[in-house]
Amino acid sequence: MKFFKILFFLIGVFIAVNAHAQSSDELKRRRDKYNEELQKLNQEYEETANNKKSSLKQLNLLKAQINLREEKISNINSQVRLLDNQISESTNTVHSLQSQLDQLRKEYAAMILFAYRNQSSYNKLMFIFAAKDFNQSYKRLKYLQQFGAYRERQAQYIEGTEQDLHVKINELDNTKKQKSTLLVDQVKEKETLGKQRKDQVQVVADLSRQQGQLKDQQRDLQRKITRTNQEINAAIRREIEEQRRKAEAAAKAAAAASAAAGIPVNKNVTVSKKTITKSSTTSEVLNATPEAARLSNDFLGNKGSLPWPVTNGVVVQGFGIFVVEGIKSENNGIDIKTNENAPVRAVFEGKVAAINNVYGTYIVIIIHGEYFTVYSNLKSVSVSQGQKVSTKQNIGVAAMESASGIPKVNFQLWKGSTPVNPKIWLVPD
Known part of the structure; x- marks a missing residue:
């Protein structure tokens, strides 16, 4: 002993x-x-x-x-x-x-x-x-x-x-x-x-x-941030509603099949082993299929170890509210300064939900089950809407931010319709 x-x-x-x-x-x-x-x-x-x-x-x-x-x-x-x-x-x-x-x-x-x-x-x-x-x-x-x-x-x-x-x-x-x-x-x-x-x-x-130069530049930047946030919000809402529409269509089809077979119709119809109703939450809708639920679990399991969207970069603006020259702005993600024309990559496997153009630069939104990752201020993109992507796959190229003259990427992470601090999900730099 x-x-x-x-x-x-x-x-x-x-x-x-x-x-x-x-x-x-x-x-x-x-x-x-x-x-x-x-x-x-x-x-x-x-x-x-x-x-x-x-x-x-x-x-x-x-x-x-x-x-x-x-x-x-x-x-x-x-x-x-x-x-x-x-x-x-x-x-x-x-x-x-x-x-x-x-x-x-x-x-x-x-x-x-x-x-x-x-x-x-x-x-x-x-x-x-x-x-x-x-x-x-x-x-x-x-x-x-x-x-x-x-x-x-x-x-x-x-x-x-x-x-x-x-x-x-x-x-x-x-x-x-x-x-x-x-x-x-x-x-x-x-x-x-x-x-x-x-x-x-x-x-x-x-x-x-300098005749309010900073305020002018900051207002221009604020306009772009506001427009970008609006586009991202709208794109994510559309994707959630599309997933809900598909789930409800599947529920109606299942109910019709049950009625044809003489089985009593139930308002709460089970689709892919999950019950979807009119009052189902966003989380339930986005995890309605086994594939989506698996992707959500895998994404959550990689919290703190996701790769960075650029291979070289430093955070120049963190998550949350910040004030410059009396102008208050809110960052739903983190701004990463990187190299000029640096490749931007997906941090996890998923499907391209949306690609938008805001003031000459692109936004790419990728869905990972219940989660969304957003990559904005891209000079160009190399993927298309609906395309499946793998972890670390290049999706575009970083653009130079016109106001600051710095090559920068804004990276966001959303759980359903709520933005969360993405830095704690990335591997420590």
Whole structure:
């Protein structure tokens, strides 16, 4: 029983260490990506700032850097917490190994003293021949042999424990150095973040003085956002009503078939093992068929691990309400700055429900059972309405946003007729 307890403990330690290593590696990978993206954004911003004239592009680049820097600071905080746990665990291990080493040395010292007092061959022989009989003599002889072997093993244990202790102390020192480096980086990032927030205020002020340029650009952007949201809302409502119409038509056909067969007609007709009525919810309608229900479950099962709609990008405007120059706007998704002419891809398998053109750029809406994904501000599209698409299939190309001069894609995710924050559904960047 004791053996199994030790075994389970060691397995638990192994799993914890492995999980810690994966978590630490993932945080480092993200921090490296943040550094790479910040470097690119800073280069673009410097090129824009050299024009000596504030622009909406400057403002958007600043916002992108601020958002990314805040995420990096959060990442550093997570790494510091992880290192604090590692330091605590390593410190406990060092104390434990030190205690073991002290105990082993005491026991070894006692053995050496005993061996010294009984080092003569005469004493050993007297110890053996003083036995009552042959069996006892044999046992005493084996005891002396085992005692010598045990003493050698104890010496090896001491040496091994000293080596383990040395390794752990080095690991602890390295971890403390990593933490110190991270804290220095954190202070630097917070200082830069504060400076960029001041720069953002200055850019807004400069733009405001340029005969309302920012307001004009923001109003144009707001008009496009409003029109885009209207088109998306209408397209999703049409798709839901179309699914309801199909379900009701199937219900009528089933009722007619039942009547022809002499079966009493029931207002609640089961279609594909789901009962569809006039009062059925949007969720029930969109999951009316087994295929749609499977797709919904698969989509939900991938929450937090969906691929990004572009291979390279950074979020420049998050989900929800935001205000620029006193003009309030609402983002039903996230704006992702990407590369010019970057391919845009479907984040999950589904069917193209609608393709619309708003002020010269395209919107693609894909249905995944109960869920919809929306990709707007596309320069061109490579799919057609009603076409089935697979995960990561290219559906179009990102367009340059006219107001900011930045290649950008707006990505939305709807559950039925309600928009939800899509970022928590995507794989962590």
